[in-house]
Amino acid sequence: MALLKIRNLTVRFATSTGSFTAVDGIDTEVDRGEVLAIVGESGSGKSVSMLAVMGLLPDTATITADEMSYDGHDLLHMTKAERRQLIGREITMIFQEPIASLNPSFTVGFQIEEVLRLNLGMSRRDAHARALELFRQVGIPLPEEKLTSYPHQMSGGQCQRVMIAMAIASKPRLLIADEPTTALDVTIQKQILDLLMDLQEEYGMALILITHDMGVVAETADRVVVQYQGKKMEEADVLSLFEAPKHPYTRALLSALPENATGDRLPTVSDFFGEAVR
Amino acid sequence: MSVVLEGRNITQDYHIGGGLFGASKTVQALKGVSFSVEKGKTLAIVGESGSGKSTLARIIALIDAPSGGDLLIEGQPVNIALKRPDPVLRSKVQMVFQNPYGSLNPRQKIGSVLMEPLVINRPAIAAEERRALAEAMLVRVGLGPEHFNRFPHMFSGGQRQRIAIARALMLNPSLLVLDEPVSALDLSVQAQVLNLLADLQEEFGLTYVFVSHDLSVVRYIADDVMVISQGLAVEQGKREAVFANPTDAYTRQLFAATPVTDVEAIRARVAKRQAAREAAGAPR
Numbered sequence: 001m002a003l004l005k006i007r008n009l010t011v012r013f014a015t016s017t018g019s020f021t022a023v024d025g026i027d028t029e030v031d032r033g034e035v036l037a038i039v040g041e042s043g044s045g046k047s048v049s050m051l052a053v054m055g056l057l058p059d060t061a062t063i064t065a066d067e068m069s070y071d072g073h074d075l076l077h078m079t080k081a082e083r084r085q086l087i088g089r090e091i092t093m094i095f096q097e098p099i100a101s102l103n104p105s106f107t108v109g110f111q112i113e114e115v116l117r118l119n120l121g122m123s124r125r126d127a128h129a130r131a132l133e134l135f136r137q138v139g140i141p142l143p144e145e146k147l148t149s150y151p152h153q154m155s156g157g158q159c160q161r162v163m164i165a166m167a168i169a170s171k172p173r174l175l176i177a178d179e180p181t182t183a184l185d186v187t188i189q190k191q192i193l194d195l196l197m198d199l200q201e202e203y204g205m206a207l208i209l210i211t212h213d214m215g216v217v218a219e220t221a222d223r224v225v226v227q228y229q230g231k232k233m234e235e236a237d238v239l240s241l242f243e244a245p246k247h248p249y250t251r252a253l254l255s256a257l258p259e260n261a262t263g264d265r266l267p268t269v270s271d272f273f274g275e276a277v278r
Numbered sequence: 279m280s281v282v283l284e285g286r287n288i289t290q291d292y293h294i295g296g297g298l299f300g301a302s303k304t305v306q307a308l309k310g311v312s313f314s315v316e317k318g319k320t321l322a323i324v325g326e327s328g329s330g331k332s333t334l335a336r337i338i339a340l341i342d343a344p345s346g347g348d349l350l351i352e353g354q355p356v357n358i359a360l361k362r363p364d365p366v367l368r369s370k371v372q373m374v375f376q377n378p379y380g381s382l383n384p385r386q387k388i389g390s391v392l393m394e395p396l397v398i399n400r401p402a403i404a405a406e407e408r409r410a411l412a413e414a415m416l417v418r419v420g421l422g423p424e425h426f427n428r429f430p431h432m433f434s435g436g437q438r439q440r441i442a443i444a445r446a447l448m449l450n451p452s453l454l455v456l457d458e459p460v461s462a463l464d465l466s467v468q469a470q471v472l473n474l475l476a477d478l479q480e481e482f483g484l485t486y487v488f489v490s491h492d493l494s495v496v497r498y499i500a501d502d503v504m505v506i507s508q509g510l511a512v513e514q515g516k517r518e519a520v521f522a523n524p525t526d527a528y529t530r531q532l533f534a535a536t537p538v539t540d541v542e543a544i545r546a547r548v549a550k551r552q553a554a555r556e557a558a559g560a561p562r
Contacts, residue, residue, distance in 0.1 A: 033555075041464035042435075156327075185326040185491060190535035201554065212465065215494075215537025218544050222551070239548055242541050256469040257539060258498035264476070266469035266498070 002029040024230035037221035045230040092167040096179035098159035109147030157188035288347035322500035339373040365399040372446035376458035378438035382430040389426035436467035
């Protein structure tokens with residue numbers, strides 16, 4: 001049975017110029033222990049669909065779906081109290097800007113211990129010990145010292161490790177990572193992706209990786225969903241997607257990668273889209 | 279081929295702190311970098327954050343004066359610490375910045391953005407001709423004369439970067455410094471802007487200094503590559519040579535960290551993952 005199941009999810013935003021459909025009838029499933037990559041460019045609705053799962057969208061958003069369930073729990077008609085039992089414990093999320101995700105006024109140690117105390121009901125002492133253990137696990141150098149550091153005293157890669165430590169603190173069964181390495185240098189990106197994949201295997205958790213980077217997809221995913229303008233274009237296991245992309249948009253994305261350039265010019269999306277999408 | 283840009287042993291020190299009681303500290307952002315670029319070619323400067331690549335870009339674009347070393351543009355030594363660049367020199371070197379949202383004034387219409395360099399550096403050009411030149415440049419970068427009176431917020435990121443490129447080209451520069459010009463753009467838009475840059479280079483015989491952290495973009499656009507790390511050029515050479523046979527350990531590390539979309543690599547990874555799963559006896 002699928003861990004997360006979404007059928008016909010639509011998200012509309014009320015704007016001053018009328019209703020705007022950000023996600024348009026998306027179906028997705030994630031199995032236990034699976035790594036699903038959702039790829040798309042800006043405006044493809046890849047983040048919005050996952051924020052809908054997390055219940056993090058603003059009030060201007062209207063969410064409709066035939067089904068949106070996590071492990072048998074109906075996420076659509078859940079009370080706030082029920083949602084709090086899941087979000088932050090069973091399902092956790094990390095975001096693109098690690099430095100912006102942390103509160104600059106508190107030490108990172110305080111912030112991770114707060115998560116442990118409030119979400120898992122730990123005592124101060126237990127929370128401190130567990131925070132130290134988590135910092136070691138995500139590979140933060142000098143963990144004891146770093147617990148008393150403020151976010152601005154750490155690099156972007158280290159802040160992302162802190163965010164990952166917070167996200168895995170409750171041993172979640174589903175981790176949603178929204179562009180976790182986009183703001184980082186390539187060598188740091190490699191370390192963070194390796195860490196995420198190691199943790200994913202160790203905990204057997206499902207991982208949804210939202211990204212725009214085909215290289216990241218190639219190095220992490222089991223299965224891939226390609227989104228464009230709120231619609232799902234293609235879904236395939238990672239090997240078939242790169243070997244034989246079916247949808248013109250996927251082909252366009254792959255050939256727009258400079259490393260795949262064959263001639264003098266890079267093909268652009270318009271070279272591939274005849275009437276296919278419009 | 280004539281050399282458009284040459285740098286000899288350029289250094290840049292930043293002095294930090296030194297408040298009322300604290301001792302000041304000197305950070306060596308560039309520790310002596312030398313390079314040269316021929317006319318019509320592209321030099322790519324590659325490095326991670328903190329490597330000094332943007333510091334070097336600002337020196338080449340005549341925004342900052344270096345602490346030491348010589349900068350030569352079309353064979354002439356340039357030192358902006360001694361003498362402010364005159365309009366002739368300023369016209370030769372132009373820059374395009376990374377963030378097309380931050381580099382355009384939100385209250386300035388596109389037409390005015392494009393005409394401003396002419397007003398300052400070519401005051402002899404009449405207003406009508408200025409407007410004609412700006413409209414022609416809009417068309418050249420793939421926009422249209424109808425965009426002349428619009429404001430930056432009415433454009434997408436890719437269109438804004440086209441505007442920034444158009445503005446940089448208004449003075450017919452010989453050298454364009456591009457600081458991460460496509461890293462804020464989506465992949466498909468990135469491809470369009472890279473194509474535009476390649477076309478413009480051919481048409482106007484432009485020389486590019488292309489600063490980037492993205493090795494796949496560099497491999498596509500560069501003629502020469504310089505890899506910098508901690509203020510030092512750790513690897514310099516022709517693109518083919520650097521990519522085929524990197525000699526420096528840091529360059530190799532950078533290449534190894536860059537994700538590849540090679541099908542065989544994916545096949546190997548998927549097989550390894552499946553084997554690990556079966557070994558662990560995970561139900562799947």
